[in-house]
Amino acid sequence: xxxxxxxxxxxxxxxxxxxxxxxxxxxxxxxxxxxxxxxxxxxxxxxxxxxxxxxxxxxxxxxxxxxxxxxxxxxxxxxxxxxxxxxxxxxxxxxxxxxxxxxxxxxxxxxxxxxxxxxxxxxxxxxxxxxxxxxxxxxxxxxxxxxxxxxxxxxxxx
Numbered sequence: 259x260x261x262x263x264x265x266x267x268x269x270x271x272x273x274x275x276x277x278x279x280x281x282x283x284x285x286x287x288x289x290x291x292x293x294x295x296x297x298x299x300x301x302x303x304x305x306x307x308x309x310x311x312x313x314x315x316x317x318x319x320x321x322x323x324x325x326x327x328x329x330x331x332x333x334x335x336x337x338x339x340x341x342x343x344x345x346x347x348x349x350x351x352x353x354x355x356x357x358x359x360x361x362x363x364x365x366x367x368x369x370x371x372x373x374x375x376x377x378x379x380x381x382x383x384x385x386x387x388x389x390x391x392x393x394x395x396x397x398x399x400x401x402x403x404x405x406x407x408x409x410x411x412x413x414x415x416x
Contacts, residue, residue, distance in 0.1 A: 289373065292396045293403055294333035300342045302403040303328070304349055306392060307364065310377045311353055314388045320360040322350040323382075332368035332375065359383050374408065387414040 293299070307328070312318045329343050330336060338346070350364070361382045368375050372393075379388045389412040392405040 289396050290333055290370065292398070293373070293394060294331060296331055296338055296342060298401070298403050299331055299333075300338060300345055302394075302405065303346055303366075306375070306377070306405055307346070307349055310379070310390055311362075311364070314379050314390070315353070315360065315362065318353045319357075320353055320355050320362050322353045323361075323363045324350050325363055325365040327365045327367065332366060333370070375405070385414075388412070389414075 308318075311320065311322060315322075324346060328346060329338055331338065337343075355361075359381075363380045363382055365378045365380070366375055367378070373395075374391050374393055376389055376391045380386070391408045391410050393408055395404045395406065397404045
């Protein structure tokens with residue numbers, strides 16, 4: 259009788275773990291599908307890039323160039339449409355500075371497991387790199403992606 263109870267308990271535990279895993283994966287896939295929409299991503303990019311650049315370059319006093327990662331969907335790696343690329347480029351063009359020491363390149367990297375976006379700002383003339391990581395959240399009420407800055411900022415000066 260005890261052997262039967264152990265087998266029944268083990269079988270039940272395996273079934274419960276499988277059910278919870280499937281539920282977790284379906285929730286995660288739903289979030290990724292929501293976040294992978296180009297329109298939502300570009301709206302997020304315009305907001306988050308602007309905040310990041312303003313907070314790391316003395317109020318946006320810099321010349322900004324985006325690398326390829328800023329012009330592609332960070333979930334499925336497809337290129338944005340030309341109009342979406344222009345929106346992002348216009349944002350970068352709005353930051354200008356005559357000081358050649360304030361010439362930066364911005365890049366982004368997405369972590370699918372943690373749903374975090376890491377932005378990197380590299381000074382092209384001085385070995386200076388700034389990285390901020392943001393946690394992305396789904397906001398279905400407002401049909402947008404929200405973000406929260408995490409505390410793990412990284413500054414590299416060489």
